[in-house]
Amino acid sequence: MSLKDLPTDAQPREKLLARGPAALADAELLAILLRTGIVGKGVLQLAQELLDPPANDGSGGFGGIAGLLQASSDDLARIKGLGPAKCAELIAVMELARRALAQQLRTREAFDSPDAVKHYLQLHLAHKRHEVFAVLFLDSQHRLIALEELFRGTLTQTSVYPREVVLRALHHHASAVVLAHNHPSGSVQPSRADEVLTQTLKSTLALVDVRVLDHIIVAPGQALSMAEQGLV
Structure with missing residues (x-):
């Protein structure tokens, strides 16, 4: 009909x-x-x-x-x-949703609305077919400064370079960060490598007085906060 x-x-x-x-x-x-x-x-x-x-x-x-x-x-x-027109419209809606959430996170403390942080990261990372490691850089009021995708591929201590994360944090004059990556497998359960990486970055960033507030793992339709699991 x-x-x-x-x-x-x-x-x-x-x-x-x-x-x-x-x-x-x-x-x-x-x-x-x-x-x-x-x-x-x-x-x-x-x-x-x-x-x-x-x-x-x-x-x-x-x-x-x-x-x-x-x-x-x-x-x-x-x-x-x-067709191309309908695809373009759907992609535009997705980008508008990303930008709306980014604007919200830039004008208020990110963790006043933890679900907004998860939704924002899901829209950026959950659809990717390969693992991507990203960082939310936050100011002293925990408002969003920038989101950057820094590394791709299987995430281990050897594939994510703490020095690069520190340099980007200093570039943005960030006071805190939220780490994030996706699991293309669909599971958001953290691996032992995720836990080790989180602690390594937490210790390294502490040397320049930048706090790691959370490490969020996303997959299509779901997200997990490692901080809420007591793993940060």
Whole structure:
């Protein structure tokens, strides 16, 4: 069924304007953004399929709004019905979400809203297919100065260089940092190497009076704070 075949008060755009965005299901909100479906598949069906769980063979959807917003351009391009224009719109929405969270973290103490820190890092790192080590540099009020991706690959003491982290902290005149990396495997449980790396960086940064507040591990749809686990 196409949107024009729905009763006017059930069409997503009209429903949003009349009742507000909270009244719409995820697929309805996504349908407004997509605007049109493809031959033989209405926009609501296309939207729902994008939100469906992924299949074992790599087909299927992205497992919800969070998974969709963490998808790369290559992930989006494999979906029939998502041409360059629709892919660009979805990527733009993802970037707007990143920037909105970054603005929030720059204007208030980061740990007034720990969930915002996790969401911000998820949007930046969770969709990547390789491990990335990043650092949030914070000022003396724990407001965000910058996020930098510093290293790629399997994270060990030998692949993450403490000297480089110290130099970047000094460059930003940071008073504190939040360490972060992703687990492409989907598990956010810290490994022994994660724990050792955290303590190494904590000791090294302490020499220049920079505190390590947390080390957050992210994966699609989830994030873990090592500080909350007593590991920092």
